[in-house]
Amino acid sequence: MERKIIYLERTGSTNEDAKRLGAEGAKEGTIVVADCQESGKGRRGRNWVSPPGTNLYFTLLLKPEFAPEQASMLTLIMALSVAQALKQEAAVNPGIKWPNDIVLGQKKVCGMLTELTMEAGRIQSVVIGVGINVYQTEFPEEIRSTATSLALEGAEQMERMDLLNVIMNCFEANYQIFLENGNLSGLKDDYESFLVNRGKEVRVLDPAGEYTGTALGIDDKGELLVKLCDGRIERVYAGEVSVRGIYGYV
Ligand code: BTN
Secondary structure, rough: OOOOOEEEEEEHHHHHHHHHHHHOOOOOOOOEEEEEEOOOOHHHHHHHOOOOOOOOOEEEEOOOOOOHHHHHHHHHHHHHHHHHHHHHHHHHEEEEEOOEEEEEEEEEEEEEEEEEEEEEEEEEEEEEEEEEOHHHHHHHHHHEEEEEOOOOOOOOOOHHHHHHHHHHHHHHHHHHHHHEEEOOOOOOOHHHEEOOOOOOEEEEEEEOEEEEEEEEEEEOOOEEEEEOOOOEEEOOOOOOEEEEEOOOOO
């Protein structure tokens, strides 16, 4: 993958920028980075508060040739890559809360938003947006009890762009393994080594009804395997999963 970094002092959302560039013909490997975002987007229509001078906000553009169903695995690959990069370079012990939140000290330090653009039944682009709290020490009231930053967790100080480069080194290596297998089989063990859900009681907020069980790990497609109390195993492929003890689920 040829990396092309586009740095913006200020933008609306790097995901929107990457989608637009993708539609205009930008290549896989294009990365939009911004110092601040005026309308940073989180999952489920939430916003991602993105003040200047403190955090890392970037979006990677991919143009994979596979079926749209496979795209959700890319977010797990990015989560793995961020976790590896933080462990290697920032000397912290990150966890992944399935599918893709990065957790430090039981609080969220990084979130991801993946968006797919289709064209004539095929993937035109996949953008993976990543927001990492690096130096931020004050958070808005609504997220104060659940958000943290690398600085607050005593991570090694590093330049935001250096962190981006290490993440991308990890991502490129992982992506290669993924492309060779066509699934997550070659990355599953690494991913699970970071998975905070593993062996824990989880609550699955399924729109068809909430249930609890014990998370066992992931399958080759990245679905979370949850063992119910009657011994059956459910595969969770999307949706919100709360883990006991993390972000306040007690
Ligand atoms: C979440 O809700 O956990 C996902 C947050 C994703 C935030 C990042 S910051 C860079 C990119 N641009 C956006 O507008 N959102 C993502």
